[in-house]
Amino acid sequence: MPVDRFKSTWENLGREDPLWAVLTDPERRHGGWDVDEFLATGAGPIALVRKHVDAAGLSFGERVIDLGCGAGRLANALAAHVHEVVGVDVAQSMVDEANRINRLPERISFVVYDGFRLPFDDESFDSAVTLISLQHSPPALQVNALLELQRVVKPGGVLVVQLPCRPSKREELTADGMRAGIELVDVPAKIGAGQAVTVRARVTNVSGHTWPSGQLIRLGNHWLKDDEPVSWDDGRTDLPFDLAPGAAVELDLAVVAPEVAGEYQLELDVVQEAVTWWAAVGSTPTRTEVVVVPEAVAVAAPAEQPEIVIAARQAPHERKDGGIEMFGVDTNLVRLLFAHCGSEVVTIVPDNMAGDDWESFTYVIRRGETV
Known part of the structure; x- marks a missing residue:
């Protein structure tokens, strides 16, 4: 999916039914969400994320970026935990809706970006959060977004990233x-x-x-x-x-x-x-x-490759509601990408944010001192 198509999809969703596009409850389609009720649904996920961050011995700090903010559901919830929240989205229509229903405009702002480079200086945020957003981005944009979040968060800061891994129907072994x-x-x-x-x-x-x-x-x-x-x-x-x-x-x-x-x-x-x-x-x-x-050691690769590869990209899957595609990211790719950038994946927590048909994880990452 080219970036133009990705952006166009979300622009259309933002114009037609922005709140439902974020939370696709079939009973709330065609303007069925009450705004206050919609915004209130952000408190639970952010409280859980805050719990994970605290357990890792980290902090949101004072200024946090919410990537893939949509209509501002999570940004408004984050404002209960930090002084300033900046929501960012690829769709101007979503940013317009977020500004329209913003409950704390003195502390929450919303910005549109081009899908490639975040319009902020290096190390300008204390933390970053992205939930139920990057799962809809094409694979190349997912990786780019993770690197951009790494860039704009200060050393020692925290990144909280939710990503599905792969479609799955688990049957528990005895x-x-x-x-x-x-x-x-x-x-x-x-x-x-x-x-x-x-x-x-x-x-x-x-x-x-x-x-x-x-x-x-x-x-x-x-x-x-x-x-x-x-x-x-x-x-x-x-x-x-x-x-x-x-x-x-x-x-x-x-x-x-x-x-x-x-x-x-x-x-x-x-x-x-x-x-x-x-x-x-x-x-x-x-x-x-x-x-x-202390220093890296030259290590020879195994002599022969076994019959397995890391699934860095999963094939896209259509949502059952007919909406945008979902893309999974292998947990090893996420962990190794941040390790390569000098950061540490402190915690990987299974979650249900991608729905029953997907295996999904929330990553708590401490931004390293170097990139």
Whole structure:
């Protein structure tokens, strides 16, 4: 979808039915939303986001940008937590509606932008929030938007980003089906602080149940120091195909070393997302000692590529209400993109913001000191 088409779609939605275009309740179509009721729906998501930010030891600060602001639902809710909110959208019609129903014009402003570069100086905001917005952007614009948010947030500031990963209908495995044998095949003994590397492991289904692909069954990892968790949500790699009892597959897993040098344990386990890590129900993870040093270390790539790739782009899916397309972004791509820019994905929280048909996550990111 070219950017012109993307912008045109939202311009038309903003002119025809802006509040419904943001919250597509079928009973509220054709002007069915009461403005105050519409704006009130923003309080819950922002309160939850604030909880995630506080839990990460971060702060919104005083000035926050709301990217993909639409009619200003979340911007008005954010004003209860910060002094100044600037909402930004690609559609002038949406910005016009946001200004029309703005309840705090002395502290909330709305700006249109071209979809590529945000019209703000580097490091001019304390924080950034984007919810149920980037999921509708074409893939190239998604990546560009993430980089732009990184640019305009101050070092040490926080970015809160919600993105779907992929369409999914999850069927929860029983505990006795969650039994994996994990054998390390290729793991560097030494990694630079904050360095992204690829490790390889052979995963064997040692249960009596077939593991179905597409059910959010993934190889993942944790970092521990002296048996205490340092980073729990790091890399993920999907099961590439159904794995029958006794069958095995070799998987590449992209991991990011802790930011502080020292001796760590790299633990690999299997997880069914939004259900449990399998070690919690009796499966046996595997660990290895890794030394993290201050400088990046040259690491050879695995000799052969296993039968799996990171899904950096998902095919677009039409919304059931007939509206704009949805695009997923793989969690590894988000994590590695910000790591490459010197920032840290502190927390990845499953959410339901993209609807029942999508696996979606909210990312809390600490903006690094360098880009």
